[in-house]
Amino acid sequence: MADRRTESSATRRELNRNVRMAVKRFDLSGTDEETWDFLCECGLDDCQEWVTLQVTEYESLQRMAEPILAPGHTVTEGEKARKLRVG
Ligand SMILES: [Zn+2]
Secondary structure (H helix, E strand, O other), X not given: OHHHHHHHHHHHHHHHHHHHHHHXXXXXXXXXXXXXXXXXXXXXXXXXXXXXXXXXXXHHHHXXXXXXXXXXXXXXXXXXXXXXXXX
């Protein structure tokens, strides 16, 4: 179901935001160079890839409204459509 896919990708984004918020809130990052694992946001239901990014890299992707993607992964058509509706 298309709805379920949208839901799962929204959950990923939420999870990534939570990682970043936790880092900020508890000041877990000793340095800006420290890296954290974020979930790939390609939109595939069975994607289990994690992407290692610095919080600053994550934030710049968010600013540009770019998805976090594992190497070789691309945003699915469903994700593109969803993004167009939102943004
Ligand atoms: Zn992926």
